[in-house]
Amino acid sequence: xxxxxxxxxxxxxxxxxxxxxxxxxxxxxxxxxxxxxxxxxxxxxxxxxxxxxxxxxxxxxxxxxxxxxxxxxxxxxxxxxxxxxxxxxxxxxxxxxxxxxxxxxxxxxxxxxxxxxxxxxxxxxxxxxxxxxxxxxxxxxxxxxxxxxxxxxxxxxxxxxxxxxxxxxxxxxxxxxxxxxxxxxxxxxxxxxxxxxxxxxxxxxxxxxxxxxxxxxxxxxxxxxxxxxxxxxxxxxxxxxxxxxxxxxxxxxxxxxxxxxxxxxxxxxxxxxxxxxxxxxxxxxxxxxxxxxxxxxxxxxxxxxxxxxxxxxxxxxxxxxxxxxxxxxxxxxxxxxxxxxxxxxxxxxxxxxxxxxxxxxxxxxxxxxxxxxxxxxxxxxxxxxxxxxxxxxxxxxxxxxxxxxxxxxxxxxxxxxxxxxxxxxxxxxxxxxxxxxxxxxxxxxxxxxxxxxxxxxxxxxxxxxxxxxxxxxxxxxxxxxxxxxxxxxxxxxxxxxxxxxxxxxxxxxxxxxxxxxxxxxxxxxxxxxxxxxxxxxxxxxxxxxxxxxxxxxxxxxxxxxxxxxxxxxxxxxxxxxxxxxxxxxxxxxxxxxxxxxxxxxxxxxxxxxxxxxxxxxxxxxxxxxxxxxxxxxxxxxxxxxxxxxxxxxxxxxxxxxxxxxxxxxxxxxxxxxxxxxxxxxxxxxxxxxxxxxxxxxxxxxxxxxxxxxxxxxxxxxxxxxxxxxxxxxxxxxxxxxxxxxxxxxxxxxxxxxxxxxxxxxxxxxxxxxxxxxxxxxxxxxxxxxxxxxxxxxxxxxxxxxxxxxxxxxxxxxxxxxxxxxxxxxxxxxxxxxxxxxxxxxxxxxxxxxxxxxxxxx
Amino acid sequence: xxxxxxxxxxxxxxxxxxxxxxxxxxxxxxxxxxxxxxxxxxxxxxxxxxxxxxxxxxxxxxxxxxxxxxxxxxxxxxxxxxxxxxxxxxxxxxxxxxxxxxxxxxxxxxxxxxxx
Numbered sequence: 001x002x003x004x005x006x007x008x009x010x011x012x013x014x015x016x017x018x019x020x021x022x023x024x025x026x027x028x029x030x031x032x033x034x035x036x037x038x039x040x041x042x043x044x045x046x047x048x049x050x051x052x053x054x055x056x057x058x059x060x061x062x063x064x065x066x067x068x069x070x071x072x073x074x075x076x077x078x079x080x081x082x083x084x085x086x087x088x089x090x091x092x093x094x095x096x097x098x099x100x101x102x103x104x105x106x107x108x109x110x111x112x113x114x115x116x117x118x119x120x121x122x123x124x125x126x127x128x129x130x131x132x133x134x135x136x137x138x139x140x141x142x143x144x145x146x147x148x149x150x151x152x153x154x155x156x157x158x159x160x161x162x163x164x165x166x167x168x169x170x171x172x173x174x175x176x177x178x179x180x181x182x183x184x185x186x187x188x189x190x191x192x193x194x195x196x197x198x199x200x201x202x203x204x205x206x207x208x209x210x211x212x213x214x215x216x217x218x219x220x221x222x223x224x225x226x227x228x229x230x231x232x233x234x235x236x237x238x239x240x241x242x243x244x245x246x247x248x249x250x251x252x253x254x255x256x257x258x259x260x261x262x263x264x265x266x267x268x269x270x271x272x273x274x275x276x277x278x279x280x281x282x283x284x285x286x287x288x289x290x291x292x293x294x295x296x297x298x299x300x301x302x303x304x305x306x307x308x309x310x311x312x313x314x315x316x317x318x319x320x321x322x323x324x325x326x327x328x329x330x331x332x333x334x335x336x337x338x339x340x341x342x343x344x345x346x347x348x349x350x351x352x353x354x355x356x357x358x359x360x361x362x363x364x365x366x367x368x369x370x371x372x373x374x375x376x377x378x379x380x381x382x383x384x385x386x387x388x389x390x391x392x393x394x395x396x397x398x399x400x401x402x403x404x405x406x407x408x409x410x411x412x413x414x415x416x417x418x419x420x421x422x423x424x425x426x427x428x429x430x431x432x433x434x435x436x437x438x439x440x441x442x443x444x445x446x447x448x449x450x451x452x453x454x455x456x457x458x459x460x461x462x463x464x465x466x467x468x469x470x471x472x473x474x475x476x477x478x479x480x481x482x483x484x485x486x487x488x489x490x491x492x493x494x495x496x497x498x499x500x501x502x503x504x505x506x507x508x509x510x511x512x513x514x515x516x517x518x519x520x521x522x523x524x525x526x527x528x529x530x531x532x533x534x535x536x537x538x539x540x541x542x543x544x545x546x547x548x549x550x551x552x553x554x555x556x557x558x559x560x561x562x563x564x565x566x567x568x569x570x571x572x573x574x575x576x577x578x579x580x581x582x583x584x585x586x587x588x589x590x591x592x593x594x595x596x597x598x599x600x601x602x603x604x605x606x607x608x609x610x611x612x613x614x615x616x617x618x619x620x621x622x623x624x625x626x627x628x629x630x631x632x633x634x635x636x637x638x639x640x641x642x643x644x645x646x647x648x649x650x651x652x653x654x655x656x657x658x659x660x661x662x663x664x665x666x667x668x669x670x671x672x673x674x675x676x677x678x679x680x681x682x683x684x685x686x687x688x689x690x691x692x693x694x695x696x697x698x699x700x701x702x703x704x705x706x707x708x709x710x711x712x713x714x715x716x717x718x719x720x721x722x723x724x725x726x727x728x729x730x731x732x733x734x735x736x737x738x739x740x741x742x743x744x745x746x747x748x749x750x751x752x753x754x755x756x757x758x759x760x761x762x763x764x765x766x767x768x769x770x771x772x773x774x775x776x777x778x779x780x781x782x783x784x785x786x787x788x789x790x791x792x793x794x795x796x797x798x799x800x801x802x803x804x805x806x807x808x809x810x811x812x813x814x815x816x817x818x819x820x821x822x823x824x825x826x827x828x829x830x831x832x833x834x835x836x837x838x839x840x841x842x843x844x845x846x847x848x849x850x851x852x853x854x855x856x857x
Numbered sequence: 858x859x860x861x862x863x864x865x866x867x868x869x870x871x872x873x874x875x876x877x878x879x880x881x882x883x884x885x886x887x888x889x890x891x892x893x894x895x896x897x898x899x900x901x902x903x904x905x906x907x908x909x910x911x912x913x914x915x916x917x918x919x920x921x922x923x924x925x926x927x928x929x930x931x932x933x934x935x936x937x938x939x940x941x942x943x944x945x946x947x948x949x950x951x952x953x954x955x956x957x958x959x960x961x962x963x964x965x966x967x968x969x970x971x972x973x
Contacts, residue, residue: 005926006916009889009938010908016890016935038907 007354014038014357051374058375068347069379072340075745076383076429079336081390082738084414084422086322086329088395089402091421092412094319098311099234099411101174105271106310107280109141111263114302123267123305125250126260128166130291131267131305137283138269142169143248145264146238148680150514152708153219154206159512159712162244163237169245172270173237179203180214180229183247190251196225200233202243220246222516238266238314240410260298268310281307314407317810321731324808328483328738331476333425335745337433338469338476342752344376344434345466348441355441368442369435376434377427384426388419401733403726440465466756467789470749474793475800477739477746478830482801484739485822486812487732493814494725499550500651500660502590505541506717507691508549509698512680513709523678524605524669526705527582533701534685539694542686544585545668548577549682550653551720552713555579558672560664562621563631563641574632576617577653577661580668580679586612586648588686596628596646603667610667611642616650617662632664634672642666655724657813684717691716731811743830746793747837754786755841758848765848775846782845786838787831794827794834874914875923876957877904879942879950882924886941889915915940923949 014035021031062069097103109131110120123131128143135141144165151158167183176182177197187195196218198207207213217224225246236242253259271280284305292299348355355368392414399412511530513523527545534543548554559575561568568574585591586598594615603610611632618627631641650660666672668679687694695714702711715723758765765778805817815822881887881895892915893906906914918924923946930936942950964970 005928005938006912009912012888012935012937013890013893013908013912020894039909 007357010357011353054371054374055378057371058378061375062378065347068343069382072343072379073383073386075336075340076380076426077386077390078741079333080384080387080422080426080429081394082329082387082741083326083333083425084388084391084418085394085398086326086734087421088391088414088418089398089412090319090322090326091415091417093322093406093408094315095417096408096411096415098314100172100237100310102270103311104309105139105273105275106172107269107271107277107307108310108313109267109269109284110306110308112304112306114304120306122263123265124260124263125248125254125265126257127263127291128265128267129250129255131269131284131287134287134290135269135280135283137272137275137280139272140168140172141267141269142166142172143265143267144169144238145248145266146242148510148512148712149220149244149246150222150512150708150710151206151218151220152222152514152710157708157710158206159510159710160202160243161241162246163242164248165245166248169237169268172268175231175235175237177229178232179211180227182229183245187247188250190249193247193249194223194225195228195247196220197229197231197245198227199231199235199243203230220244221514222518223514236410239407257295260295269307277307277309281305316407318407318727320807320810321727324483324811325731325734325738327807328480328735331480332738332741332745333429334432335473335476335742335749337429338473339745339749339752340379341433341437342466342469342749344437345440345469346752346756348372348437351441359442365442369438372438372441373431373434376438377430380426380430380434383429384422387426388414388422391418391422401730403730404723405726406730436465466753470746470753471789471793471796473742473746473749474790474830474834475797477742478794478797478826479801479804480735480739480742481826481830482797482823483805483808484732484736485826486805486808486815486817486819487728487735489815489819489822490811490813491725491728491732494656494728497652497656499656499721500591500649501550501717503717503721505687505689505691506589507685507687507694507698508552508713508715508717508720509683509685509695509711510552510680510713511545511683511702511709511711513678513706515677517708518678520671520676520678521605526709527668527681528601529705530683530701531582531584533704534698537694537697537701539688540685540697541688542584542588542684544588544684545582545681546585546684547580547668547679547681548653549684549720550651551655551717551724552682553654554682555653558634560632560634561636563633566636574621577663578634579663579665580681581612581665582668582681585665585684588684590686591651592649594647594649595626596644598646598648599665599667604669605671607670609640609642609670610645612646612648612665613644614648614650614660614663614665616660617664618647620662638673640672642670656721682713683711691718728811728813743833746830747833750786750790750834750837751841753789754782754838755844757782757785758841758845762845762848765845769846769848778845779839779842782842783835783838786842787835790831790834790838794830798823798827873957874906874910875918876950876953878914878918878940879923879946879953882940882942883947883950886927886929886939888937888939890937892940918946922946 017038018031018035021034022028026034098106100106109123111123111127112119113121122145123143125143128141132138132141142165144163146161146163149160149162151160165183167185167188170176170182178200180197183195183197186192198213203209203213213227214229216227218227219225231245248254248265254262269280271277284307288299288304292303355372358368358371359365395412395414399409402409402412511527513526518526531543531545534540548556555577557575558578559573560578562574581599583599583601583603586593596612598612599610613627621627622630627644627647630644632644633639633641648665650663652658653661653663668681683698685691685694685698692714699711702709768778769775801823802818809817877896878892881892887895889908889911893908893911897905915924915926919926919940922943924940925943926938926940928936929939
């Protein structure tokens, strides 16, 4: 294409003309006038005639400088790709509607019992029936609870996560079985509840996808249950782990007034069309108001419900962390934009001649800006496409490292919304990094440009713009680095928290003897025999069991009465975490016994009842006295005293981050009430070597006692603690990666500005050196200028960080959002990197040969 | 008078511009400024090409494959684009020359102007 030569050829032409005229003795002014006259009336602007032409011209211009285009596209692809990937997660987890019919009308109702300090708790079957009968705002309501079931009788026994649900649940969600039938209301009646729906995954895994499974009997919890259907593969409720659904049996006991306070169900409602959550809340306030009047005794401490959108409940706190990540990755893109804008400014400077001539040939300023902006947009579009490809790959990585408890993890994918987001981000990015350089480049004077000849020092404005951009980069990078620093600091502090027991060499697993085949006594025999046989195995140093293992997500509180304080006001009634532990549990966990003793085999059902409390509970209820010998009971009607025989150390139960809670331990062999059923337990096994290596041994021993007894949830304790830190690790890792990227980009920016200054001022530097300046002083001057820039950026960054890291308060642990130590260390680290980025190009200045530098003038 | 000169200039250039360029690059490759200077000098200032018409013309000829431009950097000089005649261009020049000659002779015979 000959046209691409136009600017250069005309430039040379005009310069030849000017030189000729000057050589013939024409004055400078007259020569310039003649040159200008030569261009008069010229208005051929052919290559710039339309958008298509603009794009073609832009592609050509970029082809001429492939290195530049590659650097820009790569920077953009990384920045936009990271944004697209994080946005995909935000989109799938937070923004995309839940995969249920009328998902925006689905709400969760939970109880609040202010007197007991209980908020947002599950609901009893009796209350569910009341809500359903008394509300005016819901089309339909449903209740469910998650639990686990032993599947036996077909191959290896297995413990499966499942849910007990009301028949109304599936219709509310708009779901129906892919095979067989859904539950009918009759299935919720006692005695008719022996039916089950299988998940698609379970059907494939355990039943080889056999359609004849419908109508067959399987053994769940030792009872024969009929398979009535299989759900479609896409159906997941309430979460991904659930593999089967059975109906809640509303038997006389469950719906009796005695059980108004036995809360275990989550209640869903579907709002009538047009009803808002606020209206539903108001209606439910009315309902609870009538219940408080009708059942004064049960609700004497006050009672209310909270109505919230199902999506809000499912997403929970995950949203905040994700939006922080999205903000961080957006900042990385901003920094990338600043770097690209910087490159474009340099490039624009080198293209002043081309722009000057085009201006002279009749293109007005808007025209030039449009052309240059088209180039930026073309770059941004290419970068966006590459970024989207990177995101596809990055998303797999992101899902792989995402914490397992991230809601809706399996729904994460690139959809149309992500693509639209990426396209929009790319275009905004293109304008963002392209506009200032384009405006800047379009402001040129033909005569000035031509007169400059070979040596072309940057204009003041051009330098100022570049320096401002780099300072902004430093400021933004500092914000991200501080955020990363705070998170790393928090993570280290969380990891430093001791859980209160020795988590190493500890194998943990769940064993739940089914009530259909096990009485309480038989289950006790089972565990006694299990402990005995395990103790005999080599490499096993300790065995114990507890109903609620730390870091297993299980636990539960109970109210009790202290001896001598049998009639407290309701709000003063002790209500604490109660655990049921076997003999040997504290030793196996290495939970320190501070006073007294732990449980032994002698603490049997016939022996006097005993209890162990932790230090937090001892301090709360006997702040001045000795808890040993004190007694407590769990029932006022049927008083059975449990005597405190030991005090053990506090431990972290749900997470390393939550403060120690008071705990009461009761021997599992000494049940609280008459007629106990067997209790599902977590087994803890202390091993000499790798705990997971002992798992097959434990399975074998269990099978040798009862081949139908599954074990499940097999994990080392360290794995459990690691999982509890999963989301913290994820956020820290990503923010760390983004901050590193930001640091690299910002140092490239600083390097670029200093390097450019060196080459731009090589003449001046040459003069200085020729006049006897020490190279050392020249380097110091250049580094000083670069560092002034960095310091300005850092100062702005600190102010920005103080303002912005506040949003992270909920993600921090043990450090404040304005932790001076973190700010100091990060600023110092940034200064160090900035100094290096200044020093490297500045050193080159000392190699400027004064003679050559002067001659090039 | 000035007006007539402008019309003459334009009409003549329209018909003869291609011939002028092809003739000038016949012996040796030349760059744009060189061409414009030569045209102005050899016509004693009667013919004058401004950049706005010269370069589009050059590109048109180049696109047709009659001339070929190449950037050449000579020692001590600015980098310039030199145009040389291609074999196709040589043939076109030959035929345009004879057409022009016949045309000029015909005009001369009619107007009674002696051949130069």
